[in-house]
Amino acid sequence: MDWVRLRLDVDAFDEKEFEPYLQRALTSGIWFTPMTDTPDNRRALYELNKTCSADIPERGEFYSYESYVAERIEVPSFTPEGIIVALDGDTWIGMSATSLHPEGRAFSEMTGVLRPYRGRGLSLALKLLAIRFVRDQGCRWLDTIHHPRNDSAISMNRRLGFIDLP
Ligand SMILES: CC(C)(COP(=O)(O)OP(=O)(O)OC[C@H]1O[C@@H](n2cnc3c(N)ncnc32)[C@H](O)[C@@H]1OP(=O)(O)O)[C@@H](O)C(=O)NCCC(=O)NCCS
Secondary structure, three states: OOOEEEEEEHHHOOHHHOHHHHHHHHHOOEEEEEOOOOHHHHHHHHHHHHHHHOOOOOOOOOOOHHHHHHHHHOOOOOOHHHEEEEEEOOEEEEEEEEEEEOOOEEEEEEEEEOHHHOOOOHHHHHHHHHHHHHHHOOOOEEEEEEOOOOHHHHHHHHHHOOEEOO
């Protein structure tokens, strides 16, 4: 499989173009927050991640809740303040999760928006906040990897300025 490996130069990222997506979301009543690590929030994150992941080509069966906690949350790279959540009222409707790694490298683990909320720039607003987080942590590079048929995710990242890694 030729996975699509993408990288953003965070120092060169110009956020002005993407600010309006965030403002429009906020005006429409969607709000954004970094995750706090509580049992209820772990469960909400799991449900959202599972629902959105069902649309990743060839994703296969998702983790059980127990294995999600063991393999994605209770691991050294888990960074709750790097998980930006979008909410409509109390409902978690979008997420962008970033983990931090040595040598100034960050990894975009998962960005997802529930189907009824897609196509209105919410992933760009989420990613803008994720990129600000990465920059504030002093990381220069934000990497991600996608299934070659995941057109929406690949296009979204290219739109933000991600370029192909060899
Ligand atoms: C990928 C995903 C997060 C995009 O969310 P979204 O909020 O609908 O995306 P946006 O409305 O912010 O669109 C941003 C850009 O992405 C691209 N894009 C979004 N949906 C697209 C689609 N169906 N086809 C092609 N490009 C698409 C476009 O470039 C778009 O910019 P434009 O509208 O100015 O052309 C969403 O489709 C999703 O949750 N998919 C399932 C989970 C997934 O595959 N996540 C990535 C793996 S980590």
